[in-house]
Amino acid sequence: MSRASTRFDTKKVNSELVTLTYGALVAQMIKDLDNTEDVSKQLERLGYNMGIRLIEDFLAKTGTGRCLDLKDTADKIQSAFRMYLGVQPNVANWSAAGDEFSFILDSNPLTDLVELPDELKNLKYCNIICGVIRGALEMVQLDVQSWIVQDQLKGDQNTEVRVKFIRRLEDAMPAGED
Numbered sequence: 001m002s003r004a005s006t007r008f009d010t011k012k013v014n015s016e017l018v019t020l021t022y023g024a025l026v027a028q029m030i031k032d033l034d035n036t037e038d039v040s041k042q043l044e045r046l047g048y049n050m051g052i053r054l055i056e057d058f059l060a061k062t063g064t065g066r067c068l069d070l071k072d073t074a075d076k077i078q079s080a081f082r083m084y085l086g087v088q089p090n091v092a093n094w095s096a097a098g099d100e101f102s103f104i105l106d107s108n109p110l111t112d113l114v115e116l117p118d119e120l121k122n123l124k125y126c127n128i129i130c131g132v133i134r135g136a137l138e139m140v141q142l143d144v145q146s147w148i149v150q151d152q153l154k155g156d157q158n159t160e161v162r163v164k165f166i167r168r169l170e171d172a173m174p175a176g177e178d
């Protein structure tokens with residue numbers, strides 16, 4: 001067998017590992033909770049708890065300073081997507097007031113190879129991403145809401161993750177959801 005044929009594409013293997021591991025996690029939650037809405041909530045909560053820890057790693061690795069404005073924050077989250085999920089979303093669909101925007105992902109490693117059966121069509125499968133964003137931003141004193149607008153698992157062309165700035169927090173502690 002030639003060297004070329006035995007060489008792994010590490011990026012692809014990592015991304016497949018993410019897909020499979022996340023899929024197994026969601027499948028287990030569905031078994032345990034037996035309620036689509038609860039699973040969606042738990043996925044967001046899990047992401048939140050990851051986000052409040054991940055922000056430290058992100059700031060340490062990138063040496064990032066304070067964001068100047070929401071546009072700057074969006075750019076930094078965009079680079080976090082690249083670092084942690086290996087995909088570069090577009091930042092788009094800014095609201096007129098400049099307080100809401102979306103990340104548009106052409107491909108989403110969480111949903112590659114995944115198909116949702118009809119009985120799970122209300123599951124917010126990618127809610128973990130919304131939670132990570134909310135948790136990470138809370139640690140830098142930004143209270144945001146985040147939700148999935150488009151979902152490739154529901155037949156949409158892209159994954160669209162919406163983020164809405166709510167308010168700047170005053171030295172707040174995380175809400176203790178872990």
Ligand code: MYR
Nearest residue numbers: 065066067076077080081136140
């Ligand atoms: C600041 O203003 O203090 C810096 C703000 C940096 C925000 C970076 C947020 C990272 C969010 C990670 C999302 C990962 C999604 C896969």
